[in-house]
Amino acid sequence: MFEKLKINRKLLRELDFGLIFVVLIIAFFGSLNIYSATKTWAGIAVFKSQIVWIGLGLFVMYCILLVDYSVIQGYVKIIYWFGIILLFLNDTIFKSTVNGASSWMKIGSVTIGQPSEFAKLGMILMISKLLNDMEGDINDFNNFIKLAFYAILPMILIVIQPDMGMTMVCFFIVLGMFFAAGLNLKVIVGGFASVIGLIALIWNTPLMYGYWKVRLISLINPGADELGANLQLIQSQIGIGSGGIIGKGFGKGTQVAGGFIPEVHTDFIFSVVGEEWGFIGAIFLLLMYGILLYKFINIAKTSKDIFGSMLCIGVTSTFIFGILQNIGMTIGVMPITGITLPLMSYGGSSLTSTFMSIALILNVGMRRKKINF
Numbered sequence: 001m002f003e004k005l006k007i008n009r010k011l012l013r014e015l016d017f018g019l020i021f022v023v024l025i026i027a028f029f030g031s032l033n034i035y036s037a038t039k040t041w042a043g044i045a046v047f048k049s050q051i052v053w054i055g056l057g058l059f060v061m062y063c064i065l066l067v068d069y070s071v072i073q074g075y076v077k078i079i080y081w082f083g084i085i086l087l088f089l090n091d092t093i094f095k096s097t098v099n100g101a102s103s104w105m106k107i108g109s110v111t112i113g114q115p116s117e118f119a120k121l122g123m124i125l126m127i128s129k130l131l132n133d134m135e136g137d138i139n140d141f142n143n144f145i146k147l148a149f150y151a152i153l154p155m156i157l158i159v160i161q162p163d164m165g166m167t168m169v170c171f172f173i174v175l176g177m178f179f180a181a182g183l184n185l186k187v188i189v190g191g192f193a194s195v196i197g198l199i200a201l202i203w204n205t206p207l208m209y210g211y212w213k214v215r216l217i218s219l220i221n222p223g224a225d226e227l228g229a230n231l232q233l234i235q236s237q238i239g240i241g242s243g244g245i246i247g248k249g250f251g252k253g254t255q256v257a258g259g260f261i262p263e264v265h266t267d268f269i270f271s272v273v274g275e276e277w278g279f280i281g282a283i284f285l286l287l288m289y290g291i292l293l294y295k296f297i298n299i300a301k302t303s304k305d306i307f308g309s310m311l312c313i314g315v316t317s318t319f320i321f322g323i324l325q326n327i328g329m330t331i332g333v334m335p336i337t338g339i340t341l342p343l344m345s346y347g348g349s350s351l352t353s354t355f356m357s358i359a360l361i362l363n364v365g366m367r368r369k370k371i372n373f
Contacts, residue, residue, distance in 0.1 A: 007065055007366075014366045015065070019295045023343060023358055026288050027054050027351075030344035033272040036251045037265040038346075046265065046346060053348045057355030064359035068367055072360075073129055073307055080126040080150070083119030087157035090115045116166045117353035119154045124173060124314030124357075126150050131181055132307035138181040147178070165337030169321055171195075176317030177310055180300075232268065235260040236330045240274030240282075247278030265346045267338055270330045285344075289323055299365040308364035315357040318342075 007015070031054065035047035064072075127147060134143045151174045159167045179188060239255030242248070253275035255261055261268050273281050293316060300312030319342050326341040328334030340350045 007062075011366045014369065016295060016299070016362060016365050019292065019358075019362065019365075022288055022292050022295070023355075024054075026285070026292070026343040027057075029285065029288075030269065030341075030346075032250065033269055033276070033344065034265045034346045036253065036276060037256050037269065037272050039251065040257055040259070049348075050346055050351075053351045056348075057352055060352060061355050061359035061362070064356060065363055065366065067363075069308060069311070069360060069363040070305075070367070072125075072363075073132070076122075076125045076129045080122040083115065083122035084154060084157065086115035087119050087154060091157055091160050114166075114349045116154075116158050116161075116163060117349045119158070120166070120170055120173070120318070121353055121357060123151060123154050123170060124177070124311060124318075127174065127177055128307050128310035128314060131177075131310050132305060136181055136306050138178060138183050144183070144187070163338065165325075165339040168325070168337060169318065169339060172321040173314055173317045176320070177314050180313045181310065232262050233329070233332055233336060236268055236271040237332055239271045240331060243275040243278040243281075245279045247274075247276045247281055250276055252276060266340060267326070267336075267345065268330055269341050269345045270327050273344075274330070289319070289342075293319060296361055299361055299368065302368050303364050304368050308368070312361050312364055315361055318357065 031047055031050045034050050035044065038046040127150060130143075130147055130150065131138065134140070137143055138147065151170075155167050155170045158170065175188065175191075235255055239253060239261060242255070243253075248254070251257075253272060255275055256264055256272050261271050264271055270282075270285075273285055277284070296312055296316040296319070300309050300316065303309040303312060322339055322342045325334050325337065325339050326345075329336045329339075340347055342354050343351070
């Protein structure tokens with residue numbers, strides 16, 4: 001019985017321990033910054049909570065590694081539709097509104113998490129399986145329509161919440177996967193043009209929520225409302241800019257300690273890095289992310305099948321957009337959304353989903369050889 005709970009030694013030799021090491025470095029670095037951001041009002045409680053979530057994430061990762069990803073492929077439809085059902089229930093019955101978006105599922109007085117995190121992973125798995133079944137022929141019209149349907153359905157349910165941040169994540173995941181699969185560039189350009197046209201079309205209608213417009217306008221003119229909509233961004237820029245080359249020191253950030261940056265332990269965790277660790281700390285974090293992405297892409301390139309390769313591309317796209325969007329919004333080059341910084345931001349559902357995604361990539365890497373000696 002216990003043998004079934006152990007990873008085969010032949011497979012274990014194929015496991016990328018370097019990737020796991022980098023993941024842990026980022027996660028524990030994030031925990032330190034979360035502690036610094038919350039110590040004035042929560043003490044060590046939030047830090048302990050994040051460590052527990054990291055431990056749970058490692059346990060979930062180990063469980064996923066026990067199962068061949070080709071076996072998981074057989075359950076993709078169940079995983080995908082379960083995610084869709086959770087989104088539907090969240091939109092209609094068990095919703096909890098946070099910062100204007102009903103993206104959190106709440107049953108009674110207990111807030112469970114964000115179903116969109118699970119649905120996002122289900123979408124990646126479904127598109128990967130479909131592309132594998134289609135032998136990568138994405139430019140066939142019928143195949144493309146089928147892929148588009150399964151990609152758009154969760155995004156519709158997420159935008160209803162309305163969670164524009166997660167909708168953007170899903171859009172760029174699909175974009176990355178379709179591009180890697182060889183979709184005609186004319187179709188990709190047409191898709192971008194359609195999105196821009198749709199935004200222009202609904203700009204002055206009830207479908208365009210007021211705070212969406214404010215965030216987009218703030219990106220263009222950040223000095224327009226310094227004490228209102230742009231307060232968070234301006235305080236973040238002050239904090240990051242004041243960090244200089246080496247930072248003010250761990251736990252010594254004045255913008256962070258003073259509580260001037262809202263959501264600093266979640267969406268704006270990079271502001272803590274910039275203020276307390278400075279340019280050197282920011283470069284260190286980006287270097288760790290660079291190593292992680294390099295390893296993701298390498299596993300995608302060497303996968304033994306299309307399903308494994310596209311699965312890796314989907315997770316890689318998630319990381320790339322999440323990193324660029326989150327860091328970009330803290331320095332004013334991207335619109336402010338509720339997108340967390342992978343492995344760094346506080347949050348159980350986000351962290352667990354991230355560890356699950358990384359586990360799937362490790363799974364593909366372990367079993368990239370058809371026969372393991």
